Amino acid sequence: MRRYSDEDEERVRLQELVREWARSGLLDAAQCEALAADLRVDLRRTNPFLRGGLALFTVLIVAALVGLVAVTLQLHGDGAMAALTGLSALACIAAADVLAGRYRCYRFGIEEAFAVASVVLLCIAGGTLSPSGWTEIVGLSLGAAGGLALYRRFGFVYAALASAVCVAAIPFRYDLPAAAQHGAAAAVAGSIFAATRPRRLALADDYPGDDYGLLQAAALAGIYVALNVQLLAGRYAVSGWFYWFTWVVTWILPIAGLRMGIGDRDRDLIDVSLVLMLVTLITNKPYLGWAQHSWDPIVLGSVLIGVAIAARRWLESGPGHERHGFTARRILDKDRAARSRLSMVSAALPPQTAAPHGEPAPPEFGGGRSGGAGGGGAY
């Protein structure tokens, strides 16, 4: 069923580790070369940035080609469009399969784009043919099945995640009470967490344990996102006991995840739990209905800096600059790269200013043109 053998998958992961250890100075060049020679595979791989570029332009080609055929053949009507997108989906999955099989492309961007495009086109075909009112549900169901199939065939973890998101989104398409919608979505994510966690614990970092680790961490985030009703900005508003239940869960989940992550030495789970904890801190005031102020981010940032410094000092003061196997020192080079990416994102994001909390301006001062001393306003 899988396009890549388990041995290839394992070797690819070991190659990554060897490269990382060499970059971090844990292996010298000779050791790296010797290990790399033992781990050689016949797969065609590329740099993550080129992979992204290749995927982007492949998606562009597929979209333009499908559009070109539709316009040139003057296809109209649901049946014709469904036939075109369905046939295109088949062509795309065949192209992905050939690229992965015959040309041995592995996370090369092109075969991934073809595979993902095939599922998207299939969703469009299914949604187009489905009866009125069922379009989104059919599309999401096909997306869920297609994502799972891509994971089984090619091992794309993001396809499995997208599949889970599609399943979790289905309850929101039904006319159900908001509590039932949130609960059903959380149950989907919870079942994925329950299914992946034992496998992650059994396999640890060995393939496919790393995939299960990612899915487990993503499932925890999924439960959280489904239950933190403040994230959806009141779109699916809940009230009463369920509202306060979700508030309690937003505190319990990050703490439980952090505890499990530290106990298992699971970096993905620790990282996700810390992000969830940060989101809990940010959404806590809206949850409680407290007034938000422009200085809230300053206070939060100061608290986080203080916690980070305290944690670092506590770890540094331990025997051998570590405690229970955790150290504040950077051992692997990829941690520096991750920090660089984070700092880049923080520099790229425009500063958010909190909406002033207070009485709105009196209506008599509204209107007018800039520089016109309010001339033209309605007094």
Next chain:
Amino acid sequence: MPSRMAPSSPAPASDCTEPASRHFLETHLHVAVNVLFLALVSGVGAPGREGILYLLAVLGLSATAIVQGVRFTRFAFVVYGVLYGYAALSGRLLREVRSFNAGLAYFVVSGTVVVVALVALARRFGRDA
């Protein structure tokens, strides 16, 4: 198959020994290049000679980003050069195209050219950097 345990006796690299200016150099480069590209691409739509000058500036910067990105094996800059250059050129060319079919055909052909070029680059460098 060897175990996936980290090698023993790690020699941790301390963040404290690295100057902040060097550590953030790449971050600054990423931000600066993106700001520069965005500023120049935003001017490509200007009418007349002004738009042409902006387009030439974008293409020049794209070429520089691609060449230097390949030279220093920093492929993010190669992709910036390709993306911004493609966006600027396409924006300018498609203004002159009146047929929707021709526009779609342009994306198919030009996209294929870019993919072939990127594949050639990817095959040359493999998984490096």
